[in-house]
Amino acid sequence: MTWHAIFLCCCCMLHMLLLVTGSNSYPKNINIWPMPESVELGNKTVVISKDFNLKIDGTSKYKDKSGILKDGFTRLLDVVTSNNVIEYNFGKVDQSLILQGIHVVISSEDDRLQYGVDESYKLNINPKGNPNYAYIEAVTVYGALRALQTFSQLCHFNLNSRKLIVSQTPLTITDRPRFTYRGLLIDTARHYQPLPMIKKVIDSMAYAKLNVLHWHIVDEQSFPLEIPSFPKLWNGAYSRHERYTVAAAAEIVSYAQRRGINVLAELDVPGHARSWGVGYPALWPSKTCQEPLDVSNDFTFKLIDGVLSDFSKIFKYKFVHLGGDEVDTSCWVLTPRIRNWMKQKGLNESTAYEYFVLKAQKIALSHGYEVINWEETFNHFGNKLDKKTVVHNWLGGGVAEQVVKAGLRCIVSNQDKWYLDHLDNDWEMVYMNEPLVNITIPEQQKLVIGGEVCAWGERIDGSDIEQTIWPRAAAAAERLWTAPDKLAKNASDATSRISNFRCLLNQRGIAAAPLSVPGRAAPLEPGSCYFQ
The missing domain is CATH 3.20.20.80 (Glycosidases)
Known part of the structure; x- marks a missing residue:
């Protein structure tokens, strides 16, 4: 075994320990790509319900007549559930730690996509008051779609419980793009x-x-x-x-x-x-x-x-x-x-x-x-x-x-x-x-x-x-x-974050190349996705 392989093996073991040794074991440097404008983290872990659903808040001007938001939510469920078989028998789990769905409030009813459309959003998971729902606030439906993408990266499969979880809640993200x-x-x-x-x-x-x-x-x-x-x-x-x-x-x-x-x-x-x-x-x-x-x-x-x-x-x-x-x-x-x-x-x-x-x-x-x-x-x-x-x-x-x-x-x-x-x-x-x-x-x-x-x-x-x-x-x-x-x-x-994102792309069926090789070459040798 080469020294390079030994190093990768050790790094791989450390990374796996961080990822799978418990529901609160994720690194404090949260894996989101691209990095949001503002992230506030807590220390709780919530579990995604089997009946996780989308609700458009009654105060929202946007009613999703074209189904853009619904389609985005369906795609979210597809990508976060496709890589593992999830068990939903929750037993005596604290009900306040079960995430039932996402409430969305969009202030513009206009869903036309054009240059300069507002893509900002605020995402709040497991907040006080109604901890069973995540909340998205956005000016346009396209800001809400960006929030759903961020949410999808926060969902992890826990190997101990066999459940889909979100760690480090209550979690609040405020975000907007730098360039149009x-x-x-x-x-x-x-x-x-x-x-x-x-x-x-x-x-x-x-x-x-x-x-x-x-x-x-x-x-x-x-x-x-x-x-x-x-x-x-x-x-x-x-x-x-x-x-x-x-x-x-x-x-x-x-x-x-x-x-x-x-x-x-x-x-x-x-x-x-x-x-x-x-x-x-x-x-x-x-x-x-x-x-x-x-x-x-x-x-x-x-x-x-x-x-x-x-x-x-x-x-x-x-x-x-x-x-x-x-x-x-x-x-x-x-x-x-x-x-x-x-x-x-x-x-x-x-x-x-x-x-x-x-x-x-x-x-x-x-x-x-x-x-x-x-x-x-x-x-x-x-x-x-x-x-x-x-x-x-x-x-x-x-x-x-x-x-x-x-x-x-x-x-x-x-x-x-x-x-x-x-x-x-x-x-x-x-x-x-x-x-x-x-x-x-x-x-x-x-x-x-x-x-x-x-x-x-x-x-x-x-x-x-x-x-x-x-x-x-x-x-x-x-x-x-x-x-x-x-x-x-x-x-x-x-x-670490872009390596995580590259592996996430692979999990979603996108043939992203290893980081460690020039351009589009194959992996150099056996090893973890996270260290190639």
Whole structure:
């Protein structure tokens, strides 16, 4: 046996002792991920009743007509009871220590999910007065869903009693997110992701309180989405079996919305669009020079208008992502027709790129969207961008600082830390990446609306997407949710909690990779989940 194995074995035994030697034996550092704003603990343990139920308090304005809260409660019961067989013969247990259900009070009757929706909540378990119920207070149903996720992490199976328990009660948690935008990008253009896999990703995002699924649907390799206005576009899909109908896309949006997650659709133009021309060759500069999209052709912008019109019927989020990155304009110069058009317009390669991006922005704005663009657009002509533009940083550090100084909003995804397809970006690097680095003026800090981890799909398909995302995305989730003074000062201080969360994901059927390996590798050797 190696020294490493001996160490893991000893740590494993210690951890198991802490977890299973009694109903009050859980560590005082409570295992919640991401860490809430405020936690107050007691010293009692309550037992979850077999008839654990949901009650919407009579004072609540929200009546759950759409069933979002009920569905969230059903999912809570599923995840907390699925990993063990629970015994409910309580015998002479003190009745005040049996938790019968959750009372929920929501002050807003509006259940529309949009940018900036209030996700704050207060969770009280085993309080004085009525100790048999947990209480959730929230402004919106989405705050209540976040509270249910926290509650699910507080429930433990006790091996001595064979019951589901919550320790350290009375317990009061007050919580709210630090950033409004907490995203994860998936890429279905480089590899098609089946609908059930996208839904599993959405479920796992909800566990970590991420709230935006950035769906990079199409790219130069494939165009898998049905566009009714231009039905030949999905001729650019890899195959007939690797396509998303309008109904399927709407199902993804609805599925995410009921979990408090917005879907941000991306239409990356003018580069990354070669697949568009499979169905509509007129979009290519020429048959031999196939991207970026033809800037000189009115049909290009007519088609973009049609796509965004169809998008607006499916994707209800405030924003649409129009890409704008990595645009190689050499095909425009090499094609005589386009070169002559540019000359007539008084444009060169750089200003033609600007022309395209700004015209696409105007089209998106006409459909009621605000626009997100990759940072190259800001780097080349930031002062020309629409003032509602959100600049998406990815190339490196220092860009967010310049964006907010210019008065524009920013999303941080710098690739050296928050690109999950970079397998050498370990969870500690992800955790310590601070979106507000060198941004100290409060008015400018508010312009950083959040951040996003990106799982680009060149080497990700249905077989490995989950372990590429998790647990590293959880590190970013805490950075984006938790108040700065509650974040671990060093990533190593969060190791125990994120290890616990990783094992929790495994228990819930999410293939989260070990912490101790780079990216998505297998465990190095036998050992406890909690120490891998």
